[in-house]
Amino acid sequence: MSDEPLLEVTDLKKYFPVNAGVLGRHVADVKAVDGVSFSVGKGETLGLVGESGSGKTTIGRLVLKLLPATSGTIRFEGRDISAISSRQTRELRRRMQIIFQDPYGSLNPRMTIGEIVSEPLAIHGLAKGKARMERTVELLRLVGLQSSHLNRYPNEFSGGQRQRVGIARALAVEPQFIVCDEPVSALDVSIQAQVLNLLEDLRERLGLTYLFISHDLSVVRHISTRVAVLYLGKIFEVADRGALYEHPLHPYTQALLAAIPVPDPALQGTQKRVLLSGDVPTAMAPPSGCRFHPRCPFAFDRCSIEEPEMRDVGGGHMVACHAVENGSIR
C-alpha cells in the first residue's frame, strides 16, 4: 500500500429533491449521502456495509461520476475529479469501472456475450478487428467462461454466469479501480463463493482496488481489508477488518453484527443478542443529533442534540459516537 490513497472522498453529499403537488414544488430533500469521507489505498478493498436505503449505491455512483454530487470532493490518483468535463469523465471510465448487483437487468438481452464484453473496447478505441476478438476471448477465459459462449445471449446463462459476463465487461478497459455494488447478492449461495473467489483472484492477478458494497456482513468480512459502516447517509465507523469485526465500537455496528444469524445450531443461545427496537427512519427527515439515537440502547441526552464527529480511537479505527468519545463504550 502506497501512502497516497487511490481514492479519497471528502464530505461528500447527495441530496435528491422531493417535489410535490401539481406545480412540483420542492418540498424536501432525501439526504441519501450526507457528508461522507473515506479513502481507499491502492490494492485495498474497502467494504461498505449498511442497510437498505443507507446510501451505498448512491456513493458508488457518485464516485464513478454516474451521478453529480451535491457537494464534497472526490480525488482519484491524486487528482480532483469533482468537476471534470464529460470528455475527461469518459477518459476516467478507463480507470474506474462498476459491477452491478442485478445480473439479469444489467446486460442488454439483444446483444451477444461477445458484443457485450467487447463494447467497452470499441467505445474507448482500445482494439480493433482480430485483436479485439482475441482480447474478448481472453477476457471470457479470465472470468471462467469459454470462447464457445461468444455468440450466445444473456438469457441462455445462469445468474452466476451472467455476473461473470458483467465482470469481464468491467475488466475490458483494464481499470485500476472497480466499484462492486452487491455483486453476489442476487446469486445462490452455492454460486456466490465462485464469484467471490473470482473477484479475489482478479484482484491479486491484476492488482485491482475495490470498493465493495454489500448488506451482507459475512461476505464483506471475507473480501475486505477495511470496512466502513453506513447508516442513513452517514459513516458511523471505519476500521481494519479485524478491528471492526472483533472489536466493534459503535453501538450500531455492534447491533448489526449481533443480528446476523450464525449457520450453526450448536451455537444457538450462546450468543448475546442486542435486539434493536424500532425501524430505520427515513432519509428525508433523519433524527436530530446522532441519527441513530432513537434506536440506540446507549443513547443519552447529548445524543439527540449534537451530532457526533468521526474520531480516531487509535490505529485508524474511526468512530462517530458520543459514548465512545466519553469512554462509556470502549
Next chain:
Amino acid sequence: MALLEVRNLRTTFKTEDGTITAVNGLSFSLDAGQTLGIVGESGSGKSVTSLSIMRLIDRPGRIESGEIVFDGRDLLKLRDEEMRHVRGHRIAMIFQDPMTSLNPVLTIGEQIAEVVRLHLGRNHREARETAIEMLRKVRIPSPEKRVDDYPHQFSGGMRQRAMIAMALSCNPQLLIADEPTTALDVTIQAQVLELMNELQRETGAAIILITHDLGVVAETCKDVLVMYGGNMVEYGDAKQIFAEPRMPYTQGLLASLPRLDAPANARLKPIPGQPPNLHRMPPGCAFAPRCTYRIERCDAPVPVTDLGGGHLARCWRCTETLAPVGAAQ
C-alpha cells in the same frame, strides 16, 4: 401422529419448452408445534411445495399426484369450499413481499378484521378489537392508532409484522412462511424472527419456514429439509445436519458460506458448476453433474437412505465416510 404428512408430491408446470417437474416425488412430515426449515437454491421447488400444500397452484401448473394429509385428512381430496376453510383458518401463509398480499386500498385493521370475521364469526366491533390486539402482539407501536393506517404507511418490517398478525389472528395450526425476512434488513429480520419464535411458543402453531439463509434455519428451526432440483436430498434434525451433513450438496452448501466464525482469510470452497435446469434433468442424482463424489451408480435414480434418528439422505454414497468437499479437487 404427524400434523402434516406430504407423500410423493409431484407438481408440474407446462412451459413453452415442455413440461417441467417443479416438485418431484417429495415426502416429509411435520409434527404439531414443530418448526421445519426448507432450504435450497432458487428454483429448487420451495415455493411450489408450499403453494401445493395450500392448493394454490394454478395453470399452467398442476398437482399431478401425491397426498397432503393434514390433521388426518388428505387436502387434495377436499372440495374447494372445504379447502377455503382450511386456508387462513387452519393453515396460514406469509410471503416474502407483504405488499403482494396486502390490499393497498384497505387499512391494515380492516384487513385483519375481515379475516377474523370470516373465520371466527366475530362481529364488527369485536373484530376490530382483535385486530388491535394482534397488532399489539406483533409490537406495532400505538396499535389503536396504526390500525387505521394503509399498508404504504407502514415500513417493510412493520408490514411483515402486520402480515404475521393477520396470519395468526385465527390461531392456525400451521403457519407457512415463505422467505418472510428476505426483503428485510438484518436488524429488522432479527426482530421478526424473534417474534415468530415467541408467538409459536405462545400459540403452539407448527411452522414451515422457507429460506435460502442457512443462518436463519440454524436459529429458528428444529428440523431442516434440504431441497435440490425439486426433491428432498436431506432431512432431519437441524443440529445433526449442520454438524454432520451426509449428502454432498448439503456439505458443499455449508462449506461454501463465508462465515463470521471462520478465519477471515480462509479461501471459500464453492460448489462447482451451475444449478440444475429443470428442462434437462440428469437421469439419476440431480446433483451428479456438480458432485465431486459421483460414481457410475449415481446416474441411476437414487433412493432415500434412512440413517437413523430421523436423518434421511438421498445419495448413493451417504453411508460412506467421504473426504471433505474441496479436498478431492
